[in-house]
Amino acid sequence: MHISEGVLSAPVLAGGAALSAAGLALGLKKMDYDRLPRVALLSAVFFVASLIHLPVGPSSVHLVLNGLVGLLLGWAAFPAIFVGLTLQAILFQFGGLTGLGVNTFSMALPAVICYYACAPWLRRGRAALLLASFAAGFGSVLLAALLTALSLFLSGEAFLTSAAAIVLASLPGMALEGVITSLAVFFLRQARPSLLGAGPV
Amino acid sequence: MARPSPPAPRQATTHPLDHAPAPGLAARLDPRGKVVVALAYSLLLALCPGPLAPALGLGFSLGLAVWSGLGWRVFWRRALAVNAFVAFLWLFLPWRLGLGPAGGQITLSYNPQGLALAGLITLKANAIFLAVVALLGSSQINDIFHALAHLRLPAKLVTLFVLFYRYLHVMRREYLRLRQAMAVRCFTPGSNLHTYRSLAQLIGVLVLRSLDRSERVYQAMLCRGFAGTFWLLDHFHWRRRDTVFCSLGGAAILSLGLVQWGGTLWN
Incomplete structure (x- = not known):
């Protein structure tokens, strides 16, 4: 769910911008110049993949993939997600410019949390890998929905119903995100075992 | 001497990723000025507490959209994206979630103020998106990034x-x-x-x-x-029309701000 312009209050916008700026600064600092093309191209892949619509019953959902971004990139998820969201704000008008800080933070923080919580389990056995990557996909979207709902709620009590609706509406997406993330990570381990669990790429 | 890069040839597909702005007045302006004006304008409107300035701003943005010469197709698709969320708010804002007297059970009550808030957000969201598309959508994406480097x-x-x-x-x-x-x-x-x-x-x-x-x-x-x-190989040339555009934009932003907050300052 992309919060449009003119919804969030000034303190929430300012807080989101400050937190995102801090995350971006840290992410850029941890990203050396030799990692830059890798992060850029992976951001491009995630942008393309997030445009895929997956059929779920009669409807369809699109992927967020911030769990996979976090597992692969660590702190560099902040700049990776920021460039994607900025392009979206310019090209599609999803989110908008003033909300960039809030939106980046609510997508990238769950990605970084996934990196610390789930990435260490990717080197264990097959069951641990599948479970950890499912948790990364599911948890990152759940956390992102909760943070989005929180930013709405902090902007005014009136948004409480909408915030609850956002979390409920993203529940089916979360489960699917978990399944896709774990299948994709499983594929990556089979195709290139050296990639996973050895620090951010 | 090569500033803003020449517009890419128009393609048959209209996928937003195939971004090819039409040549027009807005396309020839310095992207640095456009980025700054678009950001300041968005911020001002996003923070307005009342409907007066956003309503005036919507008129101003419509003018910008026509002036940019981008054509209504460009705006139509994005208007749908923006107003999908706005429609969602119209659906949920008039209802207030609460706990019943006994606690435990969740109640929904009608809240007419929510409708006013939804109306305000509709004005703001549409005013901002029209202006941002008119200003930034008329530049090549690479020029915008380039302007950000200069900023x-x-x-x-x-x-x-x-x-x-x-x-x-x-x-x-x-x-x-x-x-x-x-x-x-x-x-x-x-x-x-x-x-x-x-x-x-x-x-x-x-x-x-x-x-x-x-x-x-x-x-x-x-x-x-x-x-x-x-290395930045291209350097933008600031022309008189950029100064004119930025002063006009600044004047519009200032007057909208005065309309919104002038009364409180006066008192």
Whole structure:
């Protein structure tokens, strides 16, 4: 769910911008110049993949993939997600410019949390890998929905119903995100075992 | 002497990623001025507590949209994206979630103030999006990134932007090619594990190919002497029309601010 312009209050916008700026600064600092093309191209892949619509019953959902971004990139998820969201704000008008800080933070923080919580389990056995990557996909979207709902709620009590609706509406997406993330990570381990669990790429 | 880059030839597809702004008045302005005006204007309108300034702003943005010469198709598609969320708010804002007297059970009560808030947000969201599309949508994306570099965004971030946008199209073509290959093998997406596994593997393949490609890209950059500095070869030329545009934009922003907050300042 992309919060449009003119919804969030000034303190929430300012807080989101400050937190995102801090995350971006840290992410850029941890990203050396030799990692830059890798992060850029992976951001491009995630942008393309997030445009895929997956059929779920009669409807369809699109992927967020911030769990996979976090597992692969660590702190560099902040700049990776920021460039994607900025392009979206310019090209599609999803989110908008003033909300960039809030939106980046609510997508990238769950990605970084996934990196610390789930990435260490990717080197264990097959069951641990599948479970950890499912948790990364599911948890990152759940956390992102909760943070989005929180930013709405902090902007005014009136948004409480909408915030609850956002979390409920993203529940089916979360489960699917978990399944896709774990299948994709499983594929990556089979195709290139050296990639996973050895620090951010 | 090459500022704003020449507009790319128009393509038959209208996918937003095939971004090709039409040549017009707005396209010839310096992107630096447009980025600053668009940001200031968005911020001002986003923070307005009352409907007066956003309503005036909507009129102003409509004027900008017509002046930009982008054509209504460009705006139509994005208007749908913006107003999908606005419609969602119209649906949920008039209802207040609460706990029943006994606690435990959740109640919904009608809240007419929510409708006013939804109306205010509709005005703001549409005013801001029209202006942003008119100003930023009329520039090449690379020119906008370039302007951001001139506006002192960290060099690493701008380099990331440029590489990301450059290879976004490559990876999208790669994705479409793989999807075509799947379609040739009679892949029809449905709600089943086979679909999800196939698409997850497709994403995995894209990740691996992007990693391999990034190695080659980095080696090519090193061959051309990349040592951490992203050189800005183009330098924008500030012209009189840019000064005129920025002063007009600044005057509009100031007067909207005065309309909104002038009364409180006066008192």
